[in-house]
Amino acid sequence: MDTEADLFYRQLPKVELHAHLNGSVSFETMETLIKRKPHLIEHRMTAILSGQRRALHECFQVFKVIHQLVDSEEDILMVAKAVIQEFAADGVKYLELRSTPREVTETGLTKQRYIETIRQCKREEVDIDVRFLVAVDRRHGPEVAMDTVKLAEDFLLSSDGIVVGLDLISISLILQVGHGKYLLSALEKAKNCGLKLALHLSEVRAHGNVCKQNIPIGKSFPLSNGAFKHHFQYWYKRGHPCVLCTDDKGVFCTDLSQEYQLAASTFGLTQETLWMLSQQSIGYTFAPEPIKQRLEKKWVELKQQILQ
Ligand SMILES: CNc1ncnc2c1ncn2[C@@H]1O[C@H](COP(=O)(O)O)[C@@H](O)[C@H]1O
Numbered sequence: 364m365d366t367e368a369d370l371f372y373r374q375l376p377k378v379e380l381h382a383h384l385n386g387s388v389s390f391e392t393m394e395t396l397i398k399r400k401p402h403l404i405e406h407r408m409t410a411i412l413s414g415q416r417r418a419l420h421e422c423f424q425v426f427k428v429i430h431q432l433v434d435s436e437e438d439i440l441m442v443a444k445a446v447i448q449e450f451a452a453d454g455v456k457y458l459e460l461r462s463t464p465r466e467v468t469e470t471g472l473t474k475q476r477y478i479e480t481i482r483q484c485k486r487e488e489v490d491i492d493v494r495f496l497v498a499v500d501r502r503h504g505p506e507v508a509m510d511t512v513k514l515a516e517d518f519l520l521s522s523d524g525i526v527v528g529l530d531l532i533s534i535s536l537i538l539q540v541g542h543g544k545y546l547l548s549a550l551e552k553a554k555n556c557g558l559k560l561a562l563h564l565s566e567v568r569a570h571g572n573v574c575k576q577n578i579p580i581g582k583s584f585p586l587s588n589g590a591f592k593h594h595f596q597y598w599y600k601r602g603h604p605c606v607l608c609t610d611d612k613g614v615f616c617t618d619l620s621q622e623y624q625l626a627a628s629t630f631g632l633t634q635e636t637l638w639m640l641s642q643q644s645i646g647y648t649f650a651p652e653p654i655k656q657r658l659e660k661k662w663v664e665l666k667q668q669i670l671q
């Protein structure tokens with residue numbers, strides 16, 4: 364059962380700006396998926412999925428397994444609904460989910476249906492606003508990047524504001540070795556059509572443009588990892604806009620409440636400061652202005668009830 368202190372973190376209204384759909388699949392959902400497709404699972408895989416803390420290199424193995432388990436519209440609908448429900452139960456009031464659209468010939472899944480399925484999965488009775496970022500993986504090359512931008516653009520125009528932007532993954536290598544040119548035309552197109560852009564910086568530290576343009580930094584790797592603790596502290600101490608996020612709550616066995624709790628104990632933050640940290644994140648969302656105002660109002664109302 365939650366102690367009183369735990370309860371505060373769960374009740375604290377939160378904004379999640381960096382969650383990968385497949386990395387957010389919980390252990391419980393994974394068990395359901397495994398029951399549905401037992402033929403896919405070898406002994407080695409169940410060990411990988413055992414729900415314990417993992418090193419970064421192991422996480423990428425886990426993604427491969429999850430991708431095998433989630434390969435149809437039906438699966439995507441199931442995991443997206445569960446992930447949204449879990450974030451809502453954790454006190455997240457606004458969620459930006461991101462995912463790399465995949466096509467799977469055997470199940471008839473197309474990239475378009477992949478995005479459409481996620482777009483549809485929000486249920487009215489859950490108190491959470493969900494937006495979606497279409498992820499582009501640099502490793503898939505320039506043509507896929509351009510096709511994905513086009514797809515995202517179509518959805519930007521037709522999804523009632525649910526698809527808000529583009530997420531660039533595997534970006535750190537580009538910044539380090541300067542191989543980004545071929546992606547520029549895709550990015551230019553995305554920017555021109557009004558898609559918001561999110562980048563994965565990984566361990567790239569103190570990047571000049573991030574500082575100059577005050578681009579918000581999302582802490583998206585669990586704070587229990589020493590390297591990322593250092594990273595968050597670096598930006599936070601400089602007064603740079605910082606947002607606590609989970610990245611992959613399923614794969615890293617965490618949730619956003621736990622990340623706030625860890626931030627509090629690691630950096631000695633008061634409840635008032637944590638409240639400010641979560642409220643400030645509203646300003647860094649890709650949501651339209653009226654939604655931000657609605658969230659601000661909610662934070663003010665809840666503060667009276669939760670923070671004495
Ligand atoms: C330190 N964390 C990370 N670093 C780099 N890439 C990550 C990541 N966490 C997630 N992904 C990217 O997101 C995919 C899974 O979600 P989707 O299938 O898109 O929903 C992974 O395959 C990887 O490409």
Ligand SMILES: [Zn+2]
Nearest residue numbers: 383563583610
């Ligand atoms: Zn990420």
